[in-house]
Amino acid sequence: MRSDDLTDLTPAEREEFAALPRDAEPGRMLEERTVAALREHGLLGRRRRAWARPAPFLAAAAAAVALFVSGLAVGQWLGTRTVVASVASANHESALQMAAAVQRSGSAYVAALTALAQVSDSTNGPSVEQGREAALAALYAAVAELMVLAPDDPVTVALRDLFDRPAPTQGTAGQPEIRNVVWF
Amino acid sequence: MQPFRVPEAHTGVSEVTAAAAPTDRQLADRIVRDGDEAAFRALYRRHTPGLYRFALRLLGGNVFDAEDVVQQTWLKGVEGLPRFRWEAGLATWLHGIALNCCRASFRRKDSGWLAMDARREPLATPDMPHERIDLESALTRLPPGYRTVVVLHDVEGLTHEEIAEQLGVSANTSKSQLSRGRRMLRSMLTPPEGWKAEVQP
Numbered sequence: 001m002r003s004d005d006l007t008d009l010t011p012a013e014r015e016e017f018a019a020l021p022r023d024a025e026p027g028r029m030l031e032e033r034t035v036a037a038l039r040e041h042g043l044l045g046r047r048r049r050a051w052a053r054p055a056p057f058l059a060a061a062a063a064a065v066a067l068f069v070s071g072l073a074v075g076q077w078l079g080t081r082t083v084v085a086s087v088a089s090a091n092h093e094s095a096l097q098m099a100a101a102v103q104r105s106g107s108a109y110v111a112a113l114t115a116l117a118q119v120s121d122s123t124n125g126p127s128v129e130q131g132r133e134a135a136l137a138a139l140y141a142a143v144a145e146l147m148v149l150a151p152d153d154p155v156t157v158a159l160r161d162l163f164d165r166p167a168p169t170q171g172t173a174g175q176p177e178i179r180n181v182v183w184f
Numbered sequence: 185m186q187p188f189r190v191p192e193a194h195t196g197v198s199e200v201t202a203a204a205a206p207t208d209r210q211l212a213d214r215i216v217r218d219g220d221e222a223a224f225r226a227l228y229r230r231h232t233p234g235l236y237r238f239a240l241r242l243l244g245g246n247v248f249d250a251e252d253v254v255q256q257t258w259l260k261g262v263e264g265l266p267r268f269r270w271e272a273g274l275a276t277w278l279h280g281i282a283l284n285c286c287r288a289s290f291r292r293k294d295s296g297w298l299a300m301d302a303r304r305e306p307l308a309t310p311d312m313p314h315e316r317i318d319l320e321s322a323l324t325r326l327p328p329g330y331r332t333v334v335v336l337h338d339v340e341g342l343t344h345e346e347i348a349e350q351l352g353v354s355a356n357t358s359k360s361q362l363s364r365g366r367r368m369l370r371s372m373l374t375p376p377e378g379w380k381a382e383v384q385p
Contacts, residue, residue: 007363009338016319017338023233024240026251031228034255035221043262044219 109138208274216265228258231275235282241335242286245324253285260285279340283332283350290328322372330365337362 009017038044113135120128143159150156206214206226214223235257240250260281268277323331332351336342337358342350344358351358 007366009366020241020320020339022237024237025233026236026254027247030236030251030254031225031232034228034258035224037255037259038224038262039221041259041263043259044215044221044224 109135209270212265212268212274215262224262227274231278232258234275235278238279238335238340239282239286241320241323241339242283242328242332243289244326244328244331245321249289253282253289256285257282280350283336286332287351290332317372319369319373322369325372326365326368330361330368333358333361334365334369338366 035044112131116128116131116135140163143156143163146153146156147160206223208227208230211220211223211227214220215227232254236250236254239253239257240247243249243253257278261278264281268274317325323334326334333347336347336350337344344355344362347353347358348355
């Protein structure tokens with residue numbers, strides 16, 4: 001009890017104030033009403049748990065679904081992109097390797113023919129003839145592949161026309177007409 | 185600041201039971217963590233009688249409003265428990281909430297409840313001049329503004345500075361209200377001059 005005002009309490013009045021009861025029992029149903037109100041506000045019981053509070057739970061579920069779907073989409077996109085890039089890269093590398101192989105083997109083919117021509121004298125007649133047949137067979141096979149690879153190319157068309165003709169006749173020098181074709 | 189100095193007896197934690205009964209903080213933690221209804225009921229039964237009497241006194245004995253204030257106090261209290269820092273006792277904190285709920289109740293009924301109009305009459309006067317009323321009844325008949333300050337100062341033991349902070353008024357206003365409230369109480373509690381009690385056989 002304070003005594004810092006202008007109209008101080010008398011001792012008797014102080015006793016009266018001090019004797020005032022401090023407790024009182026409310027109606028019996030107040031506790032139940034209060035508990036029910038707390039439950040209704042999600043402050044007691046199962047509502048305190050996240051899954052029982054609709055708004056945050058739904059928001060969390062929606063966020064989880066959105067995250068999953070976006071993750072799936074990004075994953076698929078990255079996966080597809082990787083596969084396409086890998087295939088394209090492999091194809092690109094493979095084509096480059098094949099072109100290089102063609103160039104290498106072509107150069108080797110021409111070099112071999114040049115060497116064969118240099119040794120084509122009378123002493124090596126049978127061997128040169130065998131080499132010439134092998135060179136022609138390779139040429140035939142190469143032209144057949146060229147017809148698949150570049151069917152509209154003018155050189156391919158000319159070669160096809162040439163090879164479709166009847167068997168070549170021996171010229172006066174004993175060389176087939178194919179020798180006049182510049183194919184490489 | 186601890187405006188409401190609630191005695192230990194009103195916290196329900198006596199020396200005898202302190203060892204066995206969970207403390208306010210333990211119960212509050214269970215409520216916050218698990219929404220534990222049993223913990224809430226224990227806390228409710230411990231503090232509600234004091235809160236109810238406090239609200240009943242401030243609201244001039246209106247039991248319906250007092251019960252409503254107690255329910256609102258628990259709603260706000262449980263909602264605010266996670267933010268309660270335990271620098272003051274739980275009972276003290278709950279009494280502060282109850283006071284704000286009472287003020288809101290006053291405002292709904294009379295926007296000028298704290299006005300210090302000296303011409304304001306008590307809410308009700310004794311039916312007969314010779315009727316003696318006790319202090320509790322006299323308090324209920326004070327205008328809400330006077331009653332609030334008298335209850336906070338003379339019953340709950342708050343200083344004028346604490347009352348000023350709680351009610352958002354100046355300390356001088358609190359002093360003025362207390363002085364006028366006490367005068368009004370005395371006028372109700374003192375029998376009229378010349379009146380003699382007659383004892384019935």
